[in-house]
Amino acid sequence: xxxxxxxxxxxxxxxxxxxxxxxxxxxxxxxxxxxxxxxxxxxxxxxxxxxxxxxxxxxxxxxxxxxxxxxxxxxxxxxxxxxxxxxxxxxxxxxxxxxxxxxxxxxxxxxxxxxxxxxxxxxxxxxxxxxxxxxxxxxxxxxxxxxxxxxxxxxxxxxxxxxxxxxxxxxxxxxxxxxxxxxxx
Numbered sequence: 001x002x003x004x005x006x007x008x009x010x011x012x013x014x015x016x017x018x019x020x021x022x023x024x025x026x027x028x029x030x031x032x033x034x035x036x037x038x039x040x041x042x043x044x045x046x047x048x049x050x051x052x053x054x055x056x057x058x059x060x061x062x063x064x065x066x067x068x069x070x071x072x073x074x075x076x077x078x079x080x081x082x083x084x085x086x087x088x089x090x091x092x093x094x095x096x097x098x099x100x101x102x103x104x105x106x107x108x109x110x111x112x113x114x115x116x117x118x119x120x121x122x123x124x125x126x127x128x129x130x131x132x133x134x135x136x137x138x139x140x141x142x143x144x145x146x147x148x149x150x151x152x153x154x155x156x157x158x159x160x161x162x163x164x165x166x167x168x169x170x171x172x173x174x175x176x177x178x179x180x181x182x183x184x185x
Contacts, residue, residue, distance in 0.1 A: 026090070053142070
């Protein structure tokens with residue numbers, strides 16, 4: 001996990017969406033970007049550890065970073081990228097920060113997410129993440145409240161969602177298979 005990559009990802013999302021972004025929406029958009037990137041290129045943008053929580057899949061360290069930004073003591077590196085907007089939202093810094101850590105393929109994945117999901121409301125994003133295998137495996141356990149979180153099995157990122165018009169279907173199945181081989185080897 002590289003905090004600078006995660007911060008740049010959140011900065012990029014907030015800057016391109018041109019408005020403050022709620023932390024729940026931000027972690028859902030990062031999940032979708034990681035899903036796209038892993039399926040197409042064989043690695044996560046965030047290089048984070050994913051957990052299924054009642055509100056869907058979450059990159060654990062990325063959530064910690066956003067929570068830090070939303071405190072009143074965000075005086076570290078994060079202040080170069082994003083700033084607290086209110087108690088649950090943040091925005092991009094006002095300057096035109098030049099990306100240093102995101103690769104071209106990272107930006108491609110983030111642009112895909114902005115195009116496909118950028119207009120969705122926070123709770124719609126949350127509900128949509130519940131349609132993907134990364135969360136569905138744990139649905140019963142999480143909804144019965146016998147668990148607060150479950151570590152996501154990475155092979156679930158490579159599984160198809162059982163839904164019509166899944167935006168991730170644009171990635172050819174052979175590319176997903178090759179990415180899975182790369183990731184696990």
